Amino acid sequence: MLSTEVVIIGGGATGAGILRDLSMRGIQAILVERGDLGCGTSSRFHGLLHSGARYAVKDKHAAVECIEENTILRRIGKHCVEPINSIFIRTKEDDESYEEKWLKACLDAGISTKALSLNELFSLEPNVSRNVQSAYMCPGAAIDSFRLLWQIFDSAKRYGGKTITYHNVVSIDSSSGRVHGVTIEDVRTHERKKIACSYLISAAGPWCGEIAAKAGLSLKVIPSKGSLIAFNHRICHNVIHRLHKPADADIFVPHGTVTILGTTSINSSPDDNSTSQEEVKSMLEIGKATFENIYDYRILRVFAGCRPLYSADENVSGRNASRDFVAIDHEKDGLSGFMSVCGGKFTTHRLMAQKVCDIVAPKLGCQKHCQTAEIPLIEEPSSDLINRAKKVFPSYSSRLCQDRQGPERFAKILSNIEQNPNQGELICECENVTKAEIESVALEPTTHSISDVRRRTRLGMGTCQGTFCTYRAVGTVKRLKCDWAEDTSSLFKEFLEARWKGIRPVMWGNQMRDVELARGIYEVSLNINHEGEKDE
Amino acid sequence: MSKSVVIIGGGISGLFAACICAKRGFKTTVLSYGQGALAAAGGIIDVFGYDEKGKLIHDPLEHINSLPSSHPYGKIGAENVEAALNTFLKLSAEAKYPYKGDVHKNQMVPTGIGTFKPTCLTPPTIDGDLINHADRIVVLGFKGLKDYFADLICENLRRNLPKSSCEILSTEILLNFESSSACRDISALDIARKLDTHVGYLNFREQIKSYVKGKTLFILPPVLSASPSTDLLDLLDIEINAKFIEVSAMPPSVTGYRTELMLKNIAEKLGVEIIEKAHVFASEVKDKHCSYVMTQGFDRIRKYSADHFILASGGVFGNGLVTQMGRMYEPIFNIEIDVPKNQQEWSHQYLFTGRPQPFATYGIETDNTLRPTNKGQLLLDNVYVVGRALAGYDFCFEKSGNGVAICSAYHAASLLE
Known part of the structure; x- marks a missing residue:
């Protein structure tokens, strides 16, 4: 039987971050993922490294975290980041009074906003609509999620972290109110094995509810589906945001050879990653305010992912739910040695992992500090x-x-x-x-x-x-x-x-x-x- | 003065229609833009391979007899299909690039992954029957050739020829190409051109000679000449006593390229005028009668008038039909195609399922004379639609692409008065 200190369920950004963090603190950990690493929510978004400006007005705390983590990821994960900028544009359709509020909020959060003249904007981004009223440049960027995740896993591996992919968690094994292991099953061979552990962390994102249920617990996670459209060329050179209250289809992110437009927010089931024609239509219609010729651009494909929004209030959904993360210690539910982590953003996954590990490590008798922000994920080639x-x-x-x-x-x-x-x-x-x-x-x-x-x-x-x-x-x-x-x-x-x-x-x-x-x-x-x- | 035909499109249906029109005495002009789909698809003539449930058809002509009139073959009629295919066989024989096959019998030819597919007429370099008479099959690869995997073909042939007692092996030969990361990839067409040279041929012959033992069949990429000729095949038969079957996968298709050249040669000998880079973008129609079409290419806009027009501009792939969200139309005569508004209804959940894809059957509705109609009403009285733009068939699923192209071209060209 396999044995380790911590088992992490879920091979997305949260799980990856926790695996690396624990491993760097010298805590043995095994991560179990039901599919391939990074095949769920963490790769099914627009690949935006937030500057925080999008959240500045509504949630200063989140905005500050974003800009700090943005700076860290540009440094430790520089091979995964396309070091471009993000430009916020206010079109005729957007509320003018929001601009002032937004500028002040960004200033408060420490996010730089450089005003661009329209001439500057159009020379940087010639495809952008001529209806733009004002534009600001912020330090957002594009990030390759697949690559970042794999480099986090590679890094964790160097510190002893292990991963097991293509295995489902069949049961969470506990006795006397304490988790002591999990039983997993190979999705191909259906072979089962047990992993003994002292602590279990569920980082299964929108599937956190399902995992908690395996321990007989109830956890309310709202899976909120977001659809994205990939165009076959770079429509823009920088990330283009609309300068308004966060809404659907208001972000374009250029990535390598393509541009991704996102997103929507629809309550859904965690396994639903379909996109309807209605969603595509409405995204294009909104996107038209940013790029007038959007209907002429070739669409490569669409894809969708499910955000794991957690809210203690059951009536909250979609864009009203907080984008912040929660760590729920199930000791309060009568089961110790088990924590569920859900919510949060890709940009701040490292910080989430740090906060989780700061709670978990002392429980395991480890007093070491987090080092994930200092050490680059991979070394530079000679x-x-x-x-x-x-x-x-x-x-x-x-x-x-x-x-x-x-x-x-x-x-x-x-x-x-x-x-x-x-x-x-x-x-x-x-x-x-x-x-x-x-x-x-x-x-x-x-x-x-x-x-x-x-x-x-x-x-x-x-x-x-x-x-x-x-x-x-x-x-x-x-x-x-x-x-x-x-x-x-x-x-x-x-x-x-x-x-x-x-x-x-x-x-x-x-x-x-x-x-x-x-x-x-x-x-x-x-x-x-x-x-x-x-x-x- | 003889009557005139303008054919829009220089793919297999356009060129074949041009040959028939010219033979019938029409003054024939082909307006072509870009390369026809032949160069992508290949030169074998699929007529009908699988019914709508995916069952293999043994006698294509017999099956065509049972098709409804919504299918292009149903409009053309089995008799005309037979005449068309036999005419094609005859023309190819006269061009000294004789196609082989029987309209009543599908043959199974090997593919670029070592599976088999049903087809009807094949060029001289793809005679599927040869597999049945070989004691030894050698799958030949060429070092540096992209898009060809001899060992993959070999492995799957072993699996797919279970009853065969013949030995199957694969090997790679080396022709001297400048190969480095700075050079472009080597395609089958490069090798074909190399084998067309005397030195290249000798090099090739010497390297494969030692593999010939007993009744040896070589399976190789389409490299036996870049032109529609059997000279290389005949020479190899005499000099090393071996047989050859070409298999292809990725464009550019050398076999399709040869067929295109063959048809162009025939057409030109018959006096057809082929105008290239002539992008037809509009037409002049009055009282359902087309008087001229307009081209734009590298020079000014030109008008081409004729008594008859044959629309052989292809389907979606060839830009003969254009699609937008929930819409499909033919851009020269502005024919709207009746398609579902909801894109979801265009296709099945999976791309490869045991049935035809709805979107593949979308195209221009016609009457039995192949003139476009809308809900049974004739739209144009002197425009005939041939080839991929026709509605009512999924050529990929049923394996009927070049067959419908040839038969509809023949049918339309025969109807002109």
């Missing part, structure tokens, strides 16, 4: 490595690979390409992913599908949405003889259906042409819709 890489990597992909994979894996990928130049072939041309990088990730023990490869490389996340790279990725991983890559047809279907899910609600214009091409390749030329046998 200049020797960078110079060698420049000679063999195809255009732009060297830097991207360094940022995605960190110096150790990057060094291995580099020497693989140096030994065999064909390994430098680009499998994903939209996101510049080489064959060597795909192989490196495919061989990791945490990888069980092409979608898992995608989350760590951005394979298939660009314009083609898998049309070209799925075939190449399948051909590449088949060659490695991984145990999860035996059946060709299911490899294709798993990845293409996951891409299809996001394309389907927005299949028109050029994206529909892409679907026709994908069907032409996979259905007509490769016939993956039918069994492969020659004779019936």
Whole structure:
């Protein structure tokens, strides 16, 4: 039987932050995740590193936390942050009196607001609507959530933190009012195992209620769904906010090759990540105030995630619920050694983890302080490595690979390409992913599908949405003889259906042409819709 | 003076329609813009592979007889389908690039992942029947070639040919390409062009010779010449006594490119005028009669008048049909397609399911003469719709793309007076 001091349930930002924090304090911890790391709420948002300005008027406390954590993440997670700015624009539709309140609140919270003249704004952001009345620049940025999470896990691993993915929690084991372990089940083999522990932290986000129920407890979490639209190019160079009271579809975040518009807030169930045409329509209609030509931009896909909003008041929902987090020690419910953590924001996940660990560590007899804010998640690659890489990597992909994979894996990928130049072939041309990088990730023990490869490389996340790279990725991983890559047809279907899910609600214009091409390749030329046998 | 036809679109349906029109004595002009879908799709002629429940069809022509008139084949009629396909076979034979196949029989050809798919007429380099007569199958790869995985094909062929006693192996050969990260990727077309040179051919022949033992069949990417010719195939048959089947996956499709060249050659010999970079963007219609269409390309706007027009501009992929949220229309004649307002109804939850996708069947409604209609009312009396823009069929699911293209082109071209 596995044994550890702390078990953490949930491989999102909260769980990752707690795992790293505990590990750095020298506390043994195992994190259990039912799917792949970062496949839930923590990757299903717009990828915005808040400056805090959005919350300044309503919630000064949250705003201060945001700007502090923003500064920390830019430093410790610099390979995950695109160091751009956020621009708040007030359009004709927005309340003029809010602007003054907002400026004062930002000043109070310590968030810089640089006024931009309209000429400055339009030269920075030529696509922005000419109806803008005023504009301010704040220190928001774009953050790659998949990458940040993986780098947190990698960092935690160096301090002894362990993760177990693709395992469901079957039961929370307790006796005499005290938790002493959990039973988990492999989602593939259905094999069960027990982990003994002294303390259990549920960081399952919108699923916190379900987890608490396994210990016979009731916990009210309001899953609030937010939908997002990904456009196939950078509409803007900086994050564009509307300068008004936080509302739907008022944030555009440029990320690498795409731009993400979000979001909505609809009470929902934690597993619901669908998006309706009505949501898309209303987001575009609102987005039009920011970008007049929004209907001409090509939509790549839509996606949605569920916020875990917690409120002691059962009648509060959606945007009225606090974005702050809560840590509930279930000792008050008669079960000790068990805490649920929910709510909060991606930007402040580190601080949440720190606060939780400050409570939990002393219970376990550990007096060490939090160090997560000081030490970078990954080390910098050496200049020797960078110079060698420049000679063999195809255009732009060297830097991207360094940022995605960190110096150790990057060094291995580099020497693989140096030994065999064909390994430098680009499998994903939209996101510049080489064959060597795909192989490196495919061989990791945490990888069980092409979608898992995608989350760590951005394979298939660009314009083609898998049309070209799925075939190449399948051909590449088949060659490695991984145990999860035996059946060709299911490899294709798993990845293409996951891409299809996001394309389907927005299949028109050029994206529909892409679907026709994908069907032409996979259905007509490769016939993956039918069994492969020659004779019936 | 002979009557005139303007054909909009230079893909397989446009070019084939042009050949038939020219043969029938019409003054024929093709306005083409960009590359037809042939270069993406490939040169094999699927006619009908699976019924709506996904059951494999053995006799495509017999099945076509049972189709309703909402399906393009239902409008064309089995007799015309047979005539069209036989005409295609005959034209290809005359062009010395003879297609093979029987309109009453589907053949199974290997794919780029080692599965099989049903198709009807195949170019000389893709004769599915050869698999049944081989003692030894060698899947050939080329070092540095992108989008081709010999070992994947080999592994799946072993799985998918369970009853076969023949030996299946894979290997890679090396042709000298400048290969480094600074160079562009090598495609099958590059290798095909290389094999068209004498040195390239000799290099290739010498490297594969030692694999020939008994009745040997090589499965390889589409590299046996960049032009529609059987010269390489014939030469290899004589010199090393081996057979070849090409498989393809990703665009650009060399097999489709050859077919396009073949049709262009035939059309040009028949006196068809092919005008490229001619983007048709509007038409002049009075009393349901089109007098001219307008192009814009690299020069001024031009008008092309004709007695008849054949619309072969393709479907959504080819921009012959344009979509917006809850809307689809044909942009040259402004034909609105009746589609659901709610995008949810356009498709099934899964992309690959055991049934056709609704959106794939959206297209222009026509009468049995392929002239566009709206709720049964004729919209245009001298415009004929052929190929992918036609409503009522999911070519991906049923495997009928090039078949509908050829048969509708033939049908429309035969109806002109």
